Amino acid sequence: MKRLEPYRTVKPLYKMMIDRELTWKDINKNIKIQPDQLYKLQKGHVPPQYLIDRLCAYLQCKEEDIIGWEV
Numbered sequence: 184m185k186r187l188e189p190y191r192t193v194k195p196l197y198k199m200m201i202d203r204e205l206t207w208k209d210i211n212k213n214i215k216i217q218p219d220q221l222y223k224l225q226k227g228h229v230p231p232q233y234l235i236d237r238l239c240a241y242l243q244c245k246e247e248d249i250i251g252w253e254v
Contacts, residue, residue: 189252191229196249199242214241 200206211221214237224230230238235246242249 187254189254192251192253193224193227193229193249194253195247195251196238199244199249203242210238210241214238 200210207221207225210216216224216234220230220234224234229235229250235250238249239246
């Protein structure tokens with residue numbers, strides 16, 4: 184039986200956006216995400232560290248609040 188490896192996910196960010204009633208346009212308007220990075224983020228890819236830091240500063244949260252682990 185093959186063991187599953189944990190991987191990073193942005194599902195906590197999606198939940199936070201729903202809780203705070205934010206859209207991608209709201210976030211992009213305030214922190215200016217490049218179009219290719221925004222597209223990848225919307226599709227569930229984990230962004231680079233500099234973008235995680237900007238998201239945390241804008242949302243006033245810690246990295247653990249927007250990036251999680253799944254198996």
